[in-house]
Amino acid sequence: MRHFLFIILFLLPFSVFADLQIRVVSVHDGDTLTATGVADSQKYKVRLLGVDTPEVDFYKSTQGEAALKARDVLLKLAPVGSIITLSDDSQVDKHGRVLGRLLRNGKDINLEMLRLGWGAMYFIYPFDKRIVSDYSKASKEAYDNRRGLFSNEFKNTEIPYEFRMRVQNQVGRNLIGDFELKKVVPPEDSASIPVWKRVFFPSFDQAHQNGYN
Numbered sequence: 477m478r479h480f481l482f483i484i485l486f487l488l489p490f491s492v493f494a495d496l497q498i499r500v501v502s503v504h505d506g507d508t509l510t511a512t513g514v515a516d517s518q519k520y521k522v523r524l525l526g527v528d529t530p531e532v533d534f535y536k537s538t539q540g541e542a543a544l545k546a547r548d549v550l551l552k553l554a555p556v557g558s559i560i561t562l563s564d565d566s567q568v569d570k571h572g573r574v575l576g577r578l579l580r581n582g583k584d585i586n587l588e589m590l591r592l593g594w595g596a597m598y599f600i601y602p603f604d605k606r607i608v609s610d611y612s613k614a615s616k617e618a619y620d621n622r623r624g625l626f627s628n629e630f631k632n633t634e635i636p637y638e639f640r641m642r643v644q645n646q647v648g649r650n651l652i653g654d655f656e657l658k659k660v661v662p663p664e665d666s667a668s669i670p671v672w673k674r675v676f677f678p679s680f681d682q683a684h685q686n687g688y689n
Contacts, residue, residue: 496566497562498512506524509522522575526603553585
């Protein structure tokens, strides 16, 4: 049944999620939770769009206390039993998860996670430039004020994307763009772009078509 639902959701336009309300069942980490539909009781695994938080458990490796603190912050923003609205631009990703922005009491939970510093901005093209701009500003605010992962306590914590690559003994496959300067670099040069300005492109052609050089 779930496989059938995934096929239907994948084929339907993104507006299928418009005004969809879900009830939080559990929170796995700072960017992933499980919920059920308020109207249909269907189970959804939800991944926060644009936010990448430390890994609680990735191939039996963990980012430890940073991951647990990020998870706890999401639990406060989206408590178990609370009702969340999925943004109407949500979609199903390649893992069968709903990828979208979570809205509760007028607050964008994804943006709040970045503003509090508990995740790195994480957009892979295609993306909405207006949302990226807002999220980039929130992430920069966290960095400037040394919040969350940018605090002295967690200053040595790896960016989650880089942690996953290291655990898998891989170099990232996506090119990294500077959202502000519109330049693109190979994954091995990621350190040259601040985390609050990073966006990802699967190919140089896509980057160039969007004005990145």
